[in-house]
Amino acid sequence: MLPRPDYLHRIETATGRSPVTALLGPRQCGKTTLARQFAATRESTRFDLESEPDVRRLANPELALSSLEGLVVLDEIQRMPQLFSALRVLADRTEAPARFLVLGSASPELIRGVSESLAGRVEFIEISGFDLAEIGADSWRTLWLRGGLPRAYLAESDDDSMAWREGFVRTFLERDIPQLGITIPAAAMRRFWTMLAHWHGQTWNTSELGRAMSLSDKTVRSYLDLLAGTYMVRQLQPWFENVAKRQVKAPKIYLRDTGLLHALLNVHDDGALLAHPRVGASWEGFVIEQVLRAVRPSSAWYWAAHGGGELDLLAFDKGRRIGFEVKFNEAPDVTRSMHEVVRLLSLDHLFVVCPTRDAYPVDARITVLPAKDVPRLAERIDAV
Numbered sequence: 001m002l003p004r005p006d007y008l009h010r011i012e013t014a015t016g017r018s019p020v021t022a023l024l025g026p027r028q029c030g031k032t033t034l035a036r037q038f039a040a041t042r043e044s045t046r047f048d049l050e051s052e053p054d055v056r057r058l059a060n061p062e063l064a065l066s067s068l069e070g071l072v073v074l075d076e077i078q079r080m081p082q083l084f085s086a087l088r089v090l091a092d093r094t095e096a097p098a099r100f101l102v103l104g105s106a107s108p109e110l111i112r113g114v115s116e117s118l119a120g121r122v123e124f125i126e127i128s129g130f131d132l133a134e135i136g137a138d139s140w141r142t143l144w145l146r147g148g149l150p151r152a153y154l155a156e157s158d159d160d161s162m163a164w165r166e167g168f169v170r171t172f173l174e175r176d177i178p179q180l181g182i183t184i185p186a187a188a189m190r191r192f193w194t195m196l197a198h199w200h201g202q203t204w205n206t207s208e209l210g211r212a213m214s215l216s217d218k219t220v221r222s223y224l225d226l227l228a229g230t231y232m233v234r235q236l237q238p239w240f241e242n243v244a245k246r247q248v249k250a251p252k253i254y255l256r257d258t259g260l261l262h263a264l265l266n267v268h269d270d271g272a273l274l275a276h277p278r279v280g281a282s283w284e285g286f287v288i289e290q291v292l293r294a295v296r297p298s299s300a301w302y303w304a305a306h307g308g309g310e311l312d313l314l315a316f317d318k319g320r321r322i323g324f325e326v327k328f329n330e331a332p333d334v335t336r337s338m339h340e341v342v343r344l345l346s347l348d349h350l351f352v353v354c355p356t357r358d359a360y361p362v363d364a365r366i367t368v369l370p371a372k373d374v375p376r377l378a379e380r381i382d383a384v
Contacts, residue, residue: 001033001150002134010125011038011101015071018123019091020100025127026231026257027176028168030150031103034127035073038101043070049079061086069097077102079179084118091121105176105230128231129153129257131293137372140355144286145273147259158269165263169193172232182226188213192223196233196253197264201281203250203304204235224253231256236288239301239314243344248304254285261285283328287353287371288313291324294377303345311341311350322381323350330355334362342366349384351377 011034014021023031039046045068047054058064061083065072077083087100129148132140146152146161149168155161173186173193192213199209210220227233235251255261261282267273273282292300297315304310313324323345325338332354342350342365351369352362359369367380 001030002130002154004030004034004134006133007034007125007127008038011035014123014125015099015101018099018121019096020087020102020118020122022122022124023101023103023127024124024231025105026129026149027105027172028149028151029127029129029231031127032075033150035075035101035103039071039073044073045070046073047075049074049076055080058083062089065090065098070099071101072098073101073103075103076105078104088118088121091118126231128289128293129259131375132290132372133294133375137375140371141270144258144283145262145267145270147257147262149257149259152259161259162263162268165259169260169263172230176230177226180226180230184223184226189223189226192220193227193232194264196224196227197255197261198278199253200255200261200278201284202253203248204253205250232260234285234289236300236302236313239303239345241303241345243305245305245309245344246307248306248310252302254288256285256289258282258286258289280328283355284312284326287326287374288324290371290374291315291353291377294374295322295381297322303341309337309341309344311345314345314347317381320348320381320384321346322384323347325350325352327352327354330357332356332368334366334368338366349381351380 011021011023023035025031047058049055058080065086074083090098130143130150130153131148132143135143135153143153145158146155147165152161152165155164173189177184177189195209195212206217206220210217213220224233228235232255234254234256236254237251238248240247262273265276265278267276273279291313295315295317297317299316301314302312303314311323312326315322315324323341332352334352338350347365350366352366353369353371353374356368356370359367359373361367
């Protein structure tokens, strides 16, 4: 496992100021490993709610947890939603001898339970797979192909990585979704997920996907919300500006991990990826995820107008408007449209991110940026 000091620091900060810290993220992204590493440095007690003996220990949760001190880790807490009401009582004690670190796979049950029972008592930390800062920027090709889920990225070969990712998809559909209390046939969800892979990077159209799958708009929407709620899919919402253009109102859809995207597209290696018709869309989604991890903006959107003009990512950072255009081209053209977007959206700066070697300015408000420099993006933005 690669070291992840940034996450450990964030967990330490959150547990120091909040009675409950929720570590949320997709299955197999490294939540349990991080929790174990953090717990090893202090007095702690851990409960794995996929373990039957630990579940029995929590048959009376308030009684079992009230006498504990130090750090209490509750792994896969969405399997016992009744714990949330007990945590509320324990978090409200005048003297709180314990801090709680709860881990969950971003299920709707976990989010709803925390919202209803622990409002004002919980701090959220979203965990994802490895990013460029963690693996080293020069390894971006491997990260793009295999994705950031630790076992997929660290596999001995591309074939081993693909085999693990295919097993992950199957397990997610056949075991993880039913554990959320959701009864959707695995074959139907696999078909929908595969269609989303081909839709990756495009504007969402409920009716079109519904017709393609012979499903109602409501059902298709519920499938999308499920995959978004489990951190498999990102819905990037549109930004609206007061300009004399008819603007796009639907979200854009991205599979958050490009390794899973490539597994669903049956892309096994670099050669197959570069030859695939969706390579540009795959690159766009990969860069957007890396930018969001590096910058952690307060909010992020995309912008597009019917008939021309678009921006792949619009981030708001410390009162500044920063735009990102993603190009799969070593020497991208900086077009008149880009200059127009800078003007229309009043951008403080526009970064054109591509697989080039070196960064270079185009003018005072536009910079071409290599993907390997994304981990240092926050420094560049601060210099704007």
